[in-house]
């Protein structure tokens with residue numbers, strides 16, 4: 001099939017840029033991600049060139065000429081503004097001083113001479129999950145996505161569009177405070193989050209939450225546990241494996257995470273009443289019996305009204321490693337189609 005036009009999707013991470021390409025019919029032209037080093041630690045100049053290399057690699061792999069590219073979708077980890085200005089305080093992945101307040105979207109757009117559509121990585125993954133689930137009906141559906149990783153990211157999609165908010169901070173589900181009554185064990189300290197709050201969703205449902213809050217507490221309840229002799233950061237990463245093996249302490253930790261996510265979804269139900277609640281993160285790749293148990297715990301703690309339960313679903317984010325780049329590509333394609341409809345009145 002001759003290529004009409006395409007968009008390129010880029011997922012910028014701490015070490016790697018993942019790229020993909022989506023054609024005008026909504027078909028991905030690459031089954032796998034194209035990967036190149038992101039060079040973000042070397043500062044903006046080098047990193048922008050590495051994003052250009054990622055675009056060139058995708059085009060090279062598919063034989064699509066650059067002239068067919070109409071727009072590029074880009075995501076990065078936050079915090080950044082809704083249109084891609086990295087926080088003036090810097091960010092975990094953007095430690096180089098040149099990144100502070102840097103407009104990564106604008107710089108890439110200028111370098112490529114193409115429109116660049118920006119989302120943070122949580123929003124991009126949320127959009128991907130939404131598009132995969134709803135396909136042609138995406139524009140009529142809404143969803144929330146919670147993605148458990150080092151932190152708790154995610155996003156909100158309404159009528160097929162990412163909700164960005166006034167300052168680009170909508171969908172920061174991790175920093176929503178959640179009720180802790182019945183979640184915390186008797187005498188368990190209030191969990192702290194890196195954002196400065198106590199008892200928000202990320203303080204419990206994230207790897208950082210395990211490391212800083214849950215594991216240190218639960219190790220006092222399971223003296224002599226194999227994980228107690230290890231550096232806490234290393235031990236935190238092993239908790240999932242112990243959970244898969246049915247370890248009692250690990251299950252207590254993951255039960256608390258599931259309750260936190262369920263309560264977060266319950267709040268989403270009352271705020272947004274979405275068609276779908278997506279759960280993503282390392283848990284999706286865990287052993288099936290453990291993943292299913294965790295998922296069932298999340299469902300059990302998500303309180304939907306009878307009418308909501310009838311029409312909404314709680315499901316897993318598929319192919320998470322591709323979600324950033326593919327979500328970015330969808331964002332660029334949606335933007336482009338929206339632009340075309342604007343210049344052709346009546347096209348709705």
Ligand SMILES: [Zn+2]
Nearest residue numbers: 175193195200
């Ligand atoms: Zn927080």
